[in-house]
Amino acid sequence: MSVVRSLRSLHGNKVGAAIEELHRAENDLAGALLHLSDRQRTDQEVFHVARDIARWSQQHARDLARVGSDYGVELDPEPEDESALLARLRQKAAEAVGRLHEPSLLLLADLRHIHREAAGVSLDWEVLAQTAQAMQDRELLGLCQDAHPQTLRQMRWADAKVKETAAQVMVTG
Amino acid sequence: MVVRRVDRVAEPWGSRTPYGPGEDWPVRVDTHLADGIAPEDVDRWVQSASILHSNGDGIDIAVKDDRIVGVRGRAVDRVNRGRLDPKDLYGWQANGSPDRLTRPLVRRDGRLVETDWDTAMGAVAGRTRELLEERGPSSIGFYTTGQLFIEEYYTLGLIAHGGIGTNHVDGNTRLCTATAAAALKESFGCDGQPGSYADLDHADTICLYGHNMAETQTVLWTRVLDRLAGPNPPRIVCVDPRRTPVARHATVHLAPRPGTNVMLMNALLRELLVNDWVDHAYVDAHAVGFPELRKMVDDCTIERAAEVCDVPAGDLREAARLIGTAERLVSSVLQGFYQSHQATAAAVQVNNVHIVRGMLGRPGCGVLQMNGQPTAENTRECGADGDLPAFRNWSNDAHVEDLARIWNIDPMRIPHYTAPTHAMQMMRYVEDGSIRFLYVTATNPVVSMPELRRMRSILSQDRLFLVVQDLFLTETARLADVVLPAATWGEKTGTFTNADRTVHLSERAVDPPGQARSDLDILLDYASRLDLRDKDGAPLVKWSTPEEAFEAWKECSRGRPCDYTGITYDRLRGGSGIQWPCTDEHPDGTERLYAGGRFWSRPDYCESYGRDLVTGSPVSPVEYRALNPDGKAVIKAGEYLPPHELPTEEHPFQLITGRTLYHFHTRTKTGRAPELRAAAPEVWVEASAADAERHGWSEGDLLRITTPRGEVTARLRVSGIRRGVLFLPFHYGYWDTEAGHEPGTVGRAANELTPTDWDPASKQPIFKTAAAAATRVRATDGTPSSAPTTTGSRPVDAGVPATRGIATALVHEDSGGTGARP
Numbered sequence: 001m002s003v004v005r006s007l008r009s010l011h012g013n014k015v016g017a018a019i020e021e022l023h024r025a026e027n028d029l030a031g032a033l034l035h036l037s038d039r040q041r042t043d044q045e046v047f048h049v050a051r052d053i054a055r056w057s058q059q060h061a062r063d064l065a066r067v068g069s070d071y072g073v074e075l076d077p078e079p080e081d082e083s084a085l086l087a088r089l090r091q092k093a094a095e096a097v098g099r100l101h102e103p104s105l106l107l108l109a110d111l112r113h114i115h116r117e118a119a120g121v122s123l124d125w126e127v128l129a130q131t132a133q134a135m136q137d138r139e140l141l142g143l144c145q146d147a148h149p150q151t152l153r154q155m156r157w158a159d160a161k162v163k164e165t166a167a168q169v170m171v172t173g
Numbered sequence: 174m175v176v177r178r179v180d181r182v183a184e185p186w187g188s189r190t191p192y193g194p195g196e197d198w199p200v201r202v203d204t205h206l207a208d209g210i211a212p213e214d215v216d217r218w219v220q221s222a223s224i225l226h227s228n229g230d231g232i233d234i235a236v237k238d239d240r241i242v243g244v245r246g247r248a249v250d251r252v253n254r255g256r257l258d259p260k261d262l263y264g265w266q267a268n269g270s271p272d273r274l275t276r277p278l279v280r281r282d283g284r285l286v287e288t289d290w291d292t293a294m295g296a297v298a299g300r301t302r303e304l305l306e307e308r309g310p311s312s313i314g315f316y317t318t319g320q321l322f323i324e325e326y327y328t329l330g331l332i333a334h335g336g337i338g339t340n341h342v343d344g345n346t347r348l349c350t351a352t353a354a355a356a357l358k359e360s361f362g363c364d365g366q367p368g369s370y371a372d373l374d375h376a377d378t379i380c381l382y383g384h385n386m387a388e389t390q391t392v393l394w395t396r397v398l399d400r401l402a403g404p405n406p407p408r409i410v411c412v413d414p415r416r417t418p419v420a421r422h423a424t425v426h427l428a429p430r431p432g433t434n435v436m437l438m439n440a441l442l443r444e445l446l447v448n449d450w451v452d453h454a455y456v457d458a459h460a461v462g463f464p465e466l467r468k469m470v471d472d473c474t475i476e477r478a479a480e481v482c483d484v485p486a487g488d489l490r491e492a493a494r495l496i497g498t499a500e501r502l503v504s505s506v507l508q509g510f511y512q513s514h515q516a517t518a519a520a521v522q523v524n525n526v527h528i529v530r531g532m533l534g535r536p537g538c539g540v541l542q543m544n545g546q547p548t549a550e551n552t553r554e555c556g557a558d559g560d561l562p563a564f565r566n567w568s569n570d571a572h573v574e575d576l577a578r579i580w581n582i583d584p585m586r587i588p589h590y591t592a593p594t595h596a597m598q599m600m601r602y603v604e605d606g607s608i609r610f611l612y613v614t615a616t617n618p619v620v621s622m623p624e625l626r627r628m629r630s631i632l633s634q635d636r637l638f639l640v641v642q643d644l645f646l647t648e649t650a651r652l653a654d655v656v657l658p659a660a661t662w663g664e665k666t667g668t669f670t671n672a673d674r675t676v677h678l679s680e681r682a683v684d685p686p687g688q689a690r691s692d693l694d695i696l697l698d699y700a701s702r703l704d705l706r707d708k709d710g711a712p713l714v715k716w717s718t719p720e721e722a723f724e725a726w727k728e729c730s731r732g733r734p735c736d737y738t739g740i741t742y743d744r745l746r747g748g749s750g751i752q753w754p755c756t757d758e759h760p761d762g763t764e765r766l767y768a769g770g771r772f773w774s775r776p777d778y779c780e781s782y783g784r785d786l787v788t789g790s791p792v793s794p795v796e797y798r799a800l801n802p803d804g805k806a807v808i809k810a811g812e813y814l815p816p817h818e819l820p821t822e823e824h825p826f827q828l829i830t831g832r833t834l835y836h837f838h839t840r841t842k843t844g845r846a847p848e849l850r851a852a853a854p855e856v857w858v859e860a861s862a863a864d865a866e867r868h869g870w871s872e873g874d875l876l877r878i879t880t881p882r883g884e885v886t887a888r889l890r891v892s893g894i895r896r897g898v899l900f901l902p903f904h905y906g907y908w909d910t911e912a913g914h915e916p917g918t919v920g921r922a923a924n925e926l927t928p929t930d931w932d933p934a935s936k937q938p939i940f941k942t943a944a945a946a947a948t949r950v951r952a953t954d955g956t957p958s959s960a961p962t963t964t965g966s967r968p969v970d971a972g973v974p975a976t977r978g979i980a981t982a983l984v985h986e987d988s989g990g991t992g993a994r995p
Binding site: 027042044045048049051053055074080087103153154157159160161162163167168171172 | 308311340580590591592597601602604605607608633697785787788789790814817894929930931933936
């Protein structure tokens with residue numbers, strides 16, 4: 001552990017900053033997924049899956065807050081939460097426009113946003129995993145190995161939903 | 174020889190014919206004829222099989238004076254050895270019901286009026302053509318069933334995918350069997366039932382996961398009861414929140430909290446690994462993904478599962494021990510898993526049990542991922558349910574090209590840019606107005622789909638042109654623009670396949686009523702009016718009879734897993750049904766798949782590359798090739814997620830919906846058979862004795878059950894269900910009420926309450942995890958609920974009068990024959 005400790009003290013500030021950045025990005029991704037979910041109340045699969053996989057990002061943020069303290073960064077372990085009331089209001093609005101076809105175009109735009117956010121998070125995990133290896137930090141590496149595949153699944157989901165809905169959105173209506 | 178007259182409403186499984194492991198199941202021939210008809214009065218017996226459940230029991234239809242007058246089980250058939258389900262014994266009477274549809278109907282000034290076939294079909298084909306020109310093929314959708322025949326599904330799939338070119342084709346099999354198919358595709362790369370019913374003859378341990386076999390496949394359960402009554406009976410493991418007949422016979426009964434199946438299964442798998450109840454040689458040689466499984470289930474300890482599922486840890490350990498020490502293990506899965514939260518992830522774990530234990534493809538070692546409906550297997554095979562015909566892979570270009578070759582069309586005409594649209598998504602497209610024409614065959618979404626207020630609203634839109642093809646004026650038909658009267662079982666000829674791949678022929682015994690036509694004839698008329706052509710200008714649909722359609726289907730199936738090329742109508746006549754694959758090489762069919770650890774999962778051959786079990790995203794061809802280059806079984810698992818709708822202070826119960834032994838689907842037929850109608854005449858709600866006591870409720874009280882989607886009023890049956898859970902049967906709609914298709918003063922269809930939510934991997938809707946409230950509307954005057962006492966709805970109060978049949982319910986049972994009789 002002494003090697004790890006000395007590497008941490010040498011490079012800790014840079015790594016800490018990377019952890020902080022990823023913590024912010026995961027929180028943003030969770031927020032984007034929850035926002036998508038609220039907007040697409042009438043598209044039930046999007047509504048539920050987006051919520052289910054937002055949990056992954058929230059868990060990642062919690063885990064990053066835990067390892068962050070090893071690198072001297074204080075991060076909020078509790079994921080940002082939207083006001084439940086606000087979310088309900090948005091859902092009602094979404095139900096009212098559910099009979100229109102145009103919101104589907106909005107869905108494509110939102111999925112594109114999720115895909116980009118997740119791609120950024122994925123690269124951040126890549127950087128952190130490489131760093132963890134170089135620093136022989138098993139805890140950090142383990143976190144990367146657990147979290148990164150879920151980020152890739154979030155990205156693939158956005159991609160697959162676009163593939164599934166694009167033709168219907170663009171050609172019919 | 175033993176002959177008995179048995180009230181099969183009171184004794185649904187009839188007399189015992191005990192037998193021991195490895196022995197042949199004895200024959201027992203069940204016969205039920207109309208009052209006053211003796212066997213010698215019957216003019217002719219016409220061969221068929223059951224279409225009121227998925228078991229596929231062989232039936233002979235009794236005909237006198239060109240009318241159906243009864244049924245008799247086929248002693249030669251491998252599936253039932255002469256026995257029949259009460260639904261079949263009495264349900265045939267619905268064919269002769271006076272309210273059958275006999276003429277087409279069209280909507281004029283808001284009302285459905287009788288018309289002729291030319292006018293009705295002219296309207297259907299005319300609207301199709303208009304929309305094709307104005308909005309393209311994606312504005313057309315087809316929603317079919319699990320109750321038509323091979324010949325009809327294959328024709329429908331060709332018309333929709335190859336002719337019209339729409340991707341929107343699915344069946345109500347989405348509600349009953351989609352997860353069975355999805356789970357098999359995940360584990361074995363391909364649909365197809367691994368096991369065989371005959372495995373029950375050999376098993377030493379039988380696990381039923383969310384499968385109340387006693388009520389959904391009564392004849393198969395009779396086979397289990399006969400094993401239990403014989404020497405060296407099997408041990409039974411039951412997973413079900415209700416105290417069903419299966420649970421009452423179980424060695425271990427686990428009654429988990431609804432929505433926690435994945436946690437339960439992950440913990441059982443972990444226990445198998447911890448105790449090393451693993452066939453390592455089998456896993457090493459024949460599977461991929463074992464290390465990932467170990468990691469996935471690592472934190473699912475028995476203690477954690479005991480807490481999450483609310484099941485005693487000791488019972489979980491004992492269940493794992495029974496599974497882990499079995500030498501011949503049969504597992505069967507149904508709606509308790511398929512219609513619940515994380516359906517595919519839970520069902521796949523059952524496959525994983527068999528893979529890690531090396532128990533596949535040998536006598537007594539098999540998985541049965543069951544079906545709900547009689548011909549659901551064919552909806553899946555023939556390309557009528559969101560798959561391409563003959564288990565072709567929509568994301569493999571070579572498979573699409575091969576299909577285009579058989580159909581003689583340009584591959585670009587077959588939509589394959591994404592998976593065929595599933596039913597729930599199709600309804601969403603109807604809702605948003607991008608689908609404007611929906612052709613519904615033999616199903617009743619206004620009762621069977623979730624969230625009925627939404628369904629009624631979606632299907633009554635003016636901009637939608639709704640065609641309904643059915644036997645009766647169902648709830649859904651009442652919303653249609655055109656209603657087409659169809660012939661049914663006994664009135665048309667065709668083939669279908671049960672849940673253990675047994676193919677049966679069902680022959681026309683009598684003429685359909687009035688102007689009703691077979692579904693095949695109606696579809697052929699539709700194709701010819703649309704003037705669908707192949708790439709050489711010849712008619713796209715090249716057949717005009719059921720047998721020609723079957724021959725065409727055989728060609729389509731050639732070389733694929735579900736190979737029918739060795740079967741002919743003639744070979745199906747007279748004897749037993751035959752299990753596919755049946756080829757020149759295997760002329761008598763194939764009892765078990767995957768013998769010797771050989772699978773259909775090679776990347777260039779498999780039907781599916783699989784999906785992410787949580788997000789539902791399809792696995793890409795490249796990923797799959799890397800994962801499983803040699804075509805082994807795939808061990809895959811998903812992490813547990815809490816259910817989407819959890820109980821709250823306002824909605825403190827978990828509501829599950831289900832079925833009863835005496836009815837099928839929305840009672841369209843069984844509600845018109847007097848014995849069945851009397852056996853379960855009205856909707857009821859089940860609650861546990863603990864909950865009844867806490868709220869001061871008694872047997873027979875009238876309760877109102879509410880969720881944010883609607884309400885249902887029903888009499889209370891205090892039953893053996895677990896605490897905190899309510900159960901409603903889903904069969905009861907409105908066709909026999911004044912309102913016709915919607916609640917009048919009170920709701921009674923369970924799906925008024927269910928949420929619009931589905932498993933992302935199989936797209937099967939979730940009917941088993943809704944948060945609900947219950948309040949008493951009126952205390953009973955001492956009258957109990959009319960729910961059956963013979964089944965899962967058995968009362969805890971022994972004072973409730975037992976369910977008995979009406980006078981005509983007596984059935985003739987003849988045990989001790991050889992089965993050699995044709």
